Amino acid sequence: MPRNKLPPGPGRPKGLKNKATVEIQAFSREILGDPVYQASLRERLAAGKAPHMETLLHHYAYGQPVKRVELSATVDDRREGYRKMTDNDIQARALELTTQLNGKSVH
Secondary structure (H helix, E strand, C coil), rough: CCCCCCCCCCCCCCCCHHHHHHHHHHHHHHHHHHHHHHHHHHHHHCCCCCCCHHHHHHHHHHCCCCCCCCCCCCCCHHHHHHHHHCHHHHHHHHHHHHHHHHHCCCC
């Protein structure tokens, strides 16, 4: 038998959603599809009493703003040195630091 063709094991088959997930999705869709709830939501949105839902609907309608993470480093010789390291150098340094940490208690 080829390695990538293993027989199914115990548990949920790959891709099948958890029972709780399926139930909460069905419940949520039922509530959100209810005309009475939709009318109530419209009233709360118009009155400014549903700010989280307003934000969520805005994201669904126009897309969520791009989240950016800026990385910066202080001008430090050690950090500058890391930029010039090869992958093998970085792996060796990581092993060295791991060895040091294993010898000491970390709080």
